[in-house]
Amino acid sequence: MVIKLGAQMIDISSKPEVFREAVAEGYIKLKKETVELIKEKLVEKGDVLTISSVVAVQAVKKTPELLPLTHNIPITHVSTSYEILDDRVKVTVTVRTTAKTGVEMEALTGVALALLNIWDMVKKYEKDERGQYPETQISSIRVLRKTKEEI
16 A cells, blocks of 8 residues: 655656746834834844845745745845835845746745844834733735746
């Protein structure tokens, strides 16, 4: 009797290598005062957006370790951008590769970890008197677009 396990990495051996790009975004809602601290670079732990960019790059590179059924692919580019709004920060991560499979999971992972890093760096300012986070919220993490082009 052969038993097939319920999880496996998809075989992409026969697929050609092509240029691929994925762009993902997400938001973190914060107190307006916290957003001002980020803008003015007055957060005690350091420059929130610069450090979050480094975190995003590291997260992209480590995606196969975090999501074991994704393929370990060569990452050729990662960039992050931020839009600071009145009571939230939007994070956008772009990832590129030339590979047999796409980079959507890498872009999403980069966004998620950048947002978590922002939360970690500003949690001191977000807590209420009971140590709770009544206003802080990560939301709308999604793939904006993906591109696949023959080389």
